[in-house]
Structures are given as C-alpha cells and as structure tokens.
Amino acid sequence: DVVMTQTPPSLSVAIGQSVSISCKSSQSLVYSDGKTYLHWLLQSPGRSPKRLIYQVSNLGSGVPDRFSGTGSQKDFTLKISRVEAEDLGVYYCAQTTHFPPTFGGGTKLELK
C-alpha cells in the first residue's frame, strides 16, 4: 500500500497566522490518465472528515480561498493563509490513485 507521511504531526498557531502542512507519498500519485489524485481533508473536533481540496489544488464546494494546495508526483503541501478559529482540527492528506486509498497520519492544528 502507498504510505502517506504528513509533517508536522501538530501545529500551534495564532489566529491570522499562515501555516503549511507537508504530505509525502511512497509512490508517485500520477494516475494513468495524467491526473494526480491527492486530496486534503479536515476533521473538526467531534465531526466527520470533510474534503477541502481534491486533485492537489481544487477547492471543494464552499471551501474558502484561504486554503490552497500545491505539489506533484510524491510531494504535496496544504497552505492555510490567515488561520481562523473554524480552521482548527486535524488535517489529513489522502491518495486515491492507487488501490486501496490511503491516508496520512494527520496534522493537528491548535490555537497558540
């Protein structure tokens, strides 16, 4: 299975600060159709995961443009500009290029 490694495991931030989360995969995530199926999810406290970004850089419905995703092949980054209180929770990267889909271990975003 493809191993997804996220860093850091936790982040302590102040409201208004910008942060980045890294996600590295053990194999290239470029599928045979040329697309890269790397996604980012947010699990707010007590809630189900919610998809923020799909296919590296596409914002999900209703997701503010403070969120952005970049990367290619095996190396990906989620950036949050101007963190707001509603952004706190655990962020996961996930790959669906290879079966079975696999998830990173998560990055917990907390208030400083």
Add this chain to the structure above:
Amino acid sequence: QVQLQQSGAELAKPGSSVKISCKASGYTFTSYYISWIKQTTGQGLEYIGYINTGSGGTNYNEKFKGKATLTVDKSSSTAFMQLSSLTPDDSAVYYCARGRTGSGDYWGQGVMVTVSS
C-alpha cells in the same frame, strides 16, 4: 441537501457480528458508489472498500476481506456494512462516504462500534 445518515452506536461481544447502515438522501442513490472507512486512534483512517449502489458489486481493501461485507438496498437508498467475528481491534468509528474512493464530498456522521465482553 445531500445527507448520509448512519445508524447508532453498537456494543458487541467478541466473536459476534454487527450490521451498520448508511441511508442516503438528497441525491440519486444509484448515481454514486458508497465507500466505508474505519477510524481508530492508533491506526488513523483506513479504507475498507466500496459498493456499486447500482449493481451491488464490491471491492475490498485486502486487509478487510473476510471482516467486512458490503451490501445495498436500492429501494430504501441504504448501504450496509456487516462486520463479523468481532475482536477488540474492530472497536472503532466507522464512516460511510459518497463515492468509491473514501475521500468523497459527503460523509456520514460515523458509527462507534465497541467490542467488549
């Protein structure tokens, strides 16, 4: 609006089985697969498999073959997952999600399964 409503928490004994449900509303049920994901504190998020809600065809993560059985009732727009031969390692929160990849746009609220004697 799209909703995936899952059944309630389960307390089960080792060696028994549980069947949890995921009722879809707000969209055409057979237009999207349903996938299932396991979440534990220790192992994080793990993909179990998916079911084609139109044909009933399934595909499982090798790790969950023999453990999980996915079925669907199109008449009630409901997907089911049965977990068999339960052990304490099966204690987890189980989610259903729209789509076959487990990273879909809509998720159920999760079902906590506790396996204890």
